[in-house]
Amino acid sequence: xxxxxxxxxxxxxxxxxxxxxxxxxxxxxxxxxxxxxxxxxxxxxxxxxxxxxxxxxxxxxxxxxxxxxxxxxxxxxxxxxxxxxxxxxxxxxxxxxxxxxxxxxxxxxxxx
Amino acid sequence: xxxxxxxxxxxxxxxxxxxxxxxxxxxxxxxxxxxxxxxxxxxxxxxxxxxxxxxxxxxxxxxxxxxxxxxxxxxxxxxxxxxxxxxxxxxxxxxxxxxxxxxxxxxxxxxx
Numbered sequence: 001x002x003x004x005x006x007x008x009x010x011x012x013x014x015x016x017x018x019x020x021x022x023x024x025x026x027x028x029x030x031x032x033x034x035x036x037x038x039x040x041x042x043x044x045x046x047x048x049x050x051x052x053x054x055x056x057x058x059x060x061x062x063x064x065x066x067x068x069x070x071x072x073x074x075x076x077x078x079x080x081x082x083x084x085x086x087x088x089x090x091x092x093x094x095x096x097x098x099x100x101x102x103x104x105x106x107x108x109x110x111x112x
Numbered sequence: 113x114x115x116x117x118x119x120x121x122x123x124x125x126x127x128x129x130x131x132x133x134x135x136x137x138x139x140x141x142x143x144x145x146x147x148x149x150x151x152x153x154x155x156x157x158x159x160x161x162x163x164x165x166x167x168x169x170x171x172x173x174x175x176x177x178x179x180x181x182x183x184x185x186x187x188x189x190x191x192x193x194x195x196x197x198x199x200x201x202x203x204x205x206x207x208x209x210x211x212x213x214x215x216x217x218x219x220x221x222x223x224x
Contacts (some may be wrong), residue, residue, distance in 0.1 A: 004155070014159075022141050033212070035214075042116075042201065042214045042215055042216035042217055043156070043214040044214075045199070045211065045214070046210065048211075056211050088153070090156070100146075100158055100161060101158070101212070102158075103156050103157070104152055104155050105155050106154070106155050107154070110133030110155070
């Protein structure tokens with residue numbers, strides 16, 4: 001069974017641009033969560049999607065948005081990028097609420 | 113406010129030695145607690161998961177304990193190996209919305 005796949009692995013953008021990150025969950029998993037991890041910080045929860053609906057949302061500005069498609073693949077979009085958005089963005093999938101989450105390798109975003 | 117605090121922030125030990133990492137939480141109502149291992153630049157990998165009724169759970173050289181009364185958990189690593197060098201993250205799930213509250217992690221370095 002293939003694991004969680006995130007693309008791209010690395011990305012460099014300039015301030016003011018927007019970016020879209022992609023996450024393909026494990027086959028059969030319907031829940032996809034997104035996290036931001038910056039050096040020295042714990043994982044900060046962005047949002048969770050289940051069956052194409054946003055079920056939970058963290059405390060991030062509206063520049064951070066996401067969506068989930070009918071095949072459970074998810075995308076995360078960040079608009080008007082700021083230097084502080086430089087981070088490792090992790091996606092996790094699970095079969096459902098309270099189930100074990102499996103993480104992708106992450107997308108390393110650098111904003112210059 | 114739901115919080116997870118881990119200690120120490122970082123730890124350096126010699127190969128072959130044992131160590132114990134601590135996790136205190138204030139999450140309520142409690143659903144379960146997980147320990148993850150995260151190698152640098154990679155996604156976290158689940159080590160153990162414990163529910164309210166479980167006190168101890170082992171995974172090879174890793175043993176996690178949970179005291180739901182004092183809201184404390186520990187991760188004990190026996191006979192450490194160089195490959196144990198990583199960040200260890202404690203994650204607590206809240207019952208109801210199953211939102212995951214992440215600790216900042218303990219960075220463990222094993223020296224030969």
